[in-house]
Amino acid sequence: MALQLDARPPATPAPRNTRPSRAGRLSRIDAKYSPYLYIAPFFVIFAIFGAWPLAYTFWVSLHDWDLLGSDPTFIGAENYTRLLVDSDFWHSVVNTLGIFVLSTLPQLLAALWLANLLNRQLRMRTGWRMAVLVPNVTSTAAVAIVFGVLFGREFGMVNWLLDLVGVDGIEWKSNRFASWVAISTMVDWRWTGYNALIFLAAMQAIPRDLYEAAAIDGANRARQFWTITVPLLKPTIIFCVIISTIGGLQLFTEPRLFHSGTNAIRGGPMRESQTMTMYMFENAFAPYYNFGYGSAVAWLLFALIAIVAAINVLIIRRLGAGARPDTGKRKGGSR
């Protein structure tokens, strides 16, 4: 599609008539503007479902806006100044970042390893590759509820297994670190396979002869992996990191459904695993119905994601630059 759009219009080069024909003019307009029209649906949809809600949320965040009330009052940045000194908010930020780190790091490493395994000569290769994606097509709600039960204090299977090996049961839902671990497990279970497949696709694009050459030079598998595979996967890793960042920082369903019963939105009695999106929900909806404050949380979440994504990209770039000698080449590359 992109190639077609870039092609010069075939009608224009040699006008035989001195007077431009109607058809010719139409064709020129067509050539000039229709590319924009082709991509318009995306932008129109984005404007309706992305940009407009974003702007509206910002507008709401400048008001004292009771969800049920009819007359919101403009209060400027007050929601933001209150939020910046709200300890519960920062608590949720720490939770979100903690769960994010605890889930994303092992997840991407495991995915890389899994992709490497799947990239070898295996029997029933396609079967294995499909299998790693199965957790991803399971409904998040189902996964969260099942894991919520597995990690139950008294009737949960995890504590039962721990008990078998003589370890005391853990309060998975009211111990901060334990609940982070439990929720990260859920996230990893769902997303490792998905990332592994993306890595795998990228790995298959790496020319075989690089490995052959390395093998002839005496590099073992591990060496090949770290000095050929990983550096060449860099753009893909960046992609996966950014996608995981966006998903990880907006984590809601897993921690929300991990807890059940009264005030599950708090993520535990002392907000042990309440993420930012849960805090946003708690304020914008039950039990506070403070729409303005909730919107302010949403905007700070947006800012945080942008910052963390930028940091991620910087780190990955730095890592990649060290591992790969021909950084200059990249600039003219396909991206």
Place this chain on the structure above:
Amino acid sequence: MGTFPRHRLAAVALAATGVLLVTSGCGGDDEAAGDGKITLTVDVFGQFGYEQLYQQYMDANPNIKIVERGTGGNLDEYSPKLTQWLAAGKGAGDVVAIEEGLMVEYKANPDNFVNLLDHGAADLKGNFLEWKWNQGLTADGQKLIGLGTDVGGMAMCYRTDLFEKAGLPTDREQVSALWPTWEAYIATGEKFKAANTGAAFLDAATNTFNTIVLQSAGNAQGYHYYDTSDNLVVDSNPAVKQAWDTTMNIINAGLSGKYGSWSEEWVSAFKQAKFATIACPAWMTGVIEGNAGPEAKGKWDIARVPGNGGNWGGSHLAVPRQSKHQDEAVKLAKFLTSAEGHIGAFKAKGPLPSSPQALDDPAITEATNAYFSDAPVGKIFGEGAKTLKPVYMGPKNQAVRTEVENAVRTVELGQRNPEQGWQDAINNAKKAAAK
């Protein structure tokens, strides 16, 4: 693709964009009344016990079709949904249930609802307990947004099989005699605990705390977290502190099973008979039956609540202004909250009528509940209902209650000691009230 004329392609793109705009622009009014019937949607939570009443109403009014949503659901999930529907101006049922703890917040914006006084509801005043009627009325008395359904008269439900195992009496009169006060209840619990039945004495300290605080507040000034001028008095109201201290004694005696109320574990604990008693407002009987399941039929019974009386919960039915069939919806709400409706609901799922006529009706006074070993539920719950002392609920009642109960929970789980918990309760309640 290559041979497709370029301007035709452009036209297609234009058309596609246009279609998208149109379809996303208007969600469409989907009145699916193919057969000329009016469909009324009723939104509830928990167990209202209306199924048979709907059938009866539909038989009498063939042009009406009733659809109910939300039975078995949890109030915590229901109320934000309802609020969102009201805020969005779309999505709410034609008749919606409102729990008393949230009534104050909904009443603060009465224009979301049909004023039932405009629909001749004023004549119905005598059909309800006076305080129940007043709960549905705005402060200026000009607007009535809800008609009362049930009240939450209190009792103590217990498992006879576990009591027997622990060597305690199982007869409901004898059991009631075990605990005239909460101190005696704790003493009984200690005996139960000493018998090592493998079950806890009660489900969760939060539920018990809520029962005690509503009872002690009802017996004292008639308010708990907020006074009647809407000042937050969590830290200064002796009724709250007294309930807190009693609850701490229960926790310290190790009587609680710590099953967070309404959680998956709580439900499992019902199924596996992991606790012996639960504070039991009338509507809780339906919840117990639903959670413990048919296999526990006849293993539960109902005794008097320790202390004296009290009310927990109860709801109203309201008609959102966004309903397209307001007249029909009001009619249905009036039917469901008539004495007949109250009796029907009670028979089905146990919510105690707020209509004095229904409370006097032999259908209630002589009612027994087979699930609870044929306990005379009508007598147990109905007796005190007319003299119930309601507790005033302030503007942020739900949020404040959440904070205080969470503080109880942190102590119960051993995360905080009672003094720290009390400080948390006060500080977080103040914070919540200010939000």
